[in-house]
Amino acid sequence: MKYDFIVVGHGLAGAILAETLRSRGSRVLVIDEPKENSASRVAAGLLNPVAGKRFAKSWMADTFIPAADAFYDALEARYGQKLFFHKPIYKVFSSIEEQNTWMAKSAGGNWGDYILATHTQSINQPGINDPFGGIMIGRGGYLHVFAMLDLLTEDLVKQNLLLPERFDMQELQLTESGVKYKSMEAGQLIFCEGYQVIHNPYFKWLPIQPTKGEVLEVQADENLAPERIYNKAVYVVPEGAGRFIIGATYDWRNPNEETTPQGREELSERLRQITPQKFEVTGQWAGIRPAVRDRRPLAGTHPQYKQLSVFNGMGSKGVLMAPYLAQNFAAALADEEELMPEIHIFRYLSLYYEYIDQQNQQP
Incomplete structure (x- = not known):
């Protein structure tokens, strides 16, 4: 079977990129090992245009927000289901x-x-x-990420465009016309693996820092005003009927997917600083984000193997950035426009050459 693209990974970045490529008429195969606790599936999906203690407008918010609104609106219209909730x-x-x-x-x-x-x-x-x-x-809100991923996954399954398995690097062959994976061929293979890219022999030189984040689900005795999101060291996202998602911790020292009592207590204490209401913790999850050294995403084709590309490193801002960046990357792959230099992996080309030198020096 032949495809235009094979996309490896169907978290937030991979799903939005695959959908963007398909909307442009490309035939796309997605390879993804289902995981309930992937970073995308445990995220609250927050979109915050003004973040941080320094009160800085999020990078390129004026460009990213309209693209995100249009993308999520289109999905809602197609599926007849509310996915993005605009909240102050x-x-x-x-x-x-x-x-x-x-x-x-x-x-x-x-x-x-x-x-x-x-x-x-x-x-x-x-x-x-x-x-x-x-x-x-204003202009903020949150996306039901897991619901969006479920809808897009169901679409792929119906069209036989999803291979639900762990990608086996041993089965990948690079050819003159693209790639071959088992019995499938494509002109381009794009890795959207999240933090797992650190194990990818073609892209492990990229400066990805796996960062663990824990979130809580709580039930409050009384419902805080559900028409807004609250933020003070943590976000408090209303899910209705007194239910809230609280997050997130940042832990780069222990990048595993295990929940901890320390994470539970840290988030609970920060919630207590926002509200005196009593609450009960009804759920706790952990995921690993792909953080990048300069806090900018990573996209582009491999310096040597032009059949291979990467789309990664959204960190905690994928809901905001991914729709526009997927459009830009898809257009760049079609030679219709230049890839944004701020996200191009060639900004780290020196790390690639260092990696190659190290490989050549090994016995």
């Missing part, structure tokens, strides 16, 4: 110093509809501990 984000100030930092930052910038309101005092909402106030962020 109430970022609670943790101190008067943080409030002052924001006031100085906001005075010199054009924030448009990203900032709906600035509160220098508590908004007096029952169940919220915000003595220093906070900012109400």
Whole structure:
């Protein structure tokens, strides 16, 4: 069987890229080993246009957000199912110093509809501990990532375009016209493996740092206002009926998929700083994100083997970035436009040459 592309991995990045390639008329085969605790499937799917203690607008938010809205809207229209929930984000100030930092930052910038309101005092909402106030962020929300992945997976299965197995590198052959994997051929193979790329002999030179993240599901005694997301060191995403997703931890020292009592207590304590309400932990999950040294995604063809490409490194911002970057990458693969230099793997070409030298020096 012949395809235009084989995509390895069907997490958030791989699924959005495969869908983008298919929407352009390409025949795509996806190879993916089903995992319930992949980073994409345990993520809350948060889209936050203003992040961090320094109150910086997310990189290229003006470009990424319209592309993300259009992509998720199109999926909702096709499947008749709500997937992306537009919600303001109430970022609670943790101190008067943080409030002052924001006031100085906001005075010199054009924030448009990203900032709906600035509160220098508590908004007096029952169940919220915000003595220093906070900012109400617009254009945010969250994606039901697992629901989207399930719908796209079902589509692939119906069309016999999904091979549900672990990719076996020993079965990969590079040919003059592309690649061959078992009995299947394609012009291009794209690795969207997340943190597993560190084991990939063709792309292990890329600076991916596996970073563990734990999240909690909690049930609150009283429902916090479900029309917004809350943020103060952790995010609090309302799922309805008093249910919330709390996350996430960041642990690069122990990159495994095991939940821990320490993660549970860290997230619980941070939630207590946001709300005095009693809550019960009803679920806990862990996944491993592919973090990149410069916090920019990784995309591009291999320096030597042009049949092989990579699309990876979205970290915790895949919901925001992946739709636009998948469009750009797909167009670049078709020689229709240039791949964004900020995400091109050639920015790390020196690491590739170092890797090759090390391989050549081995006996």
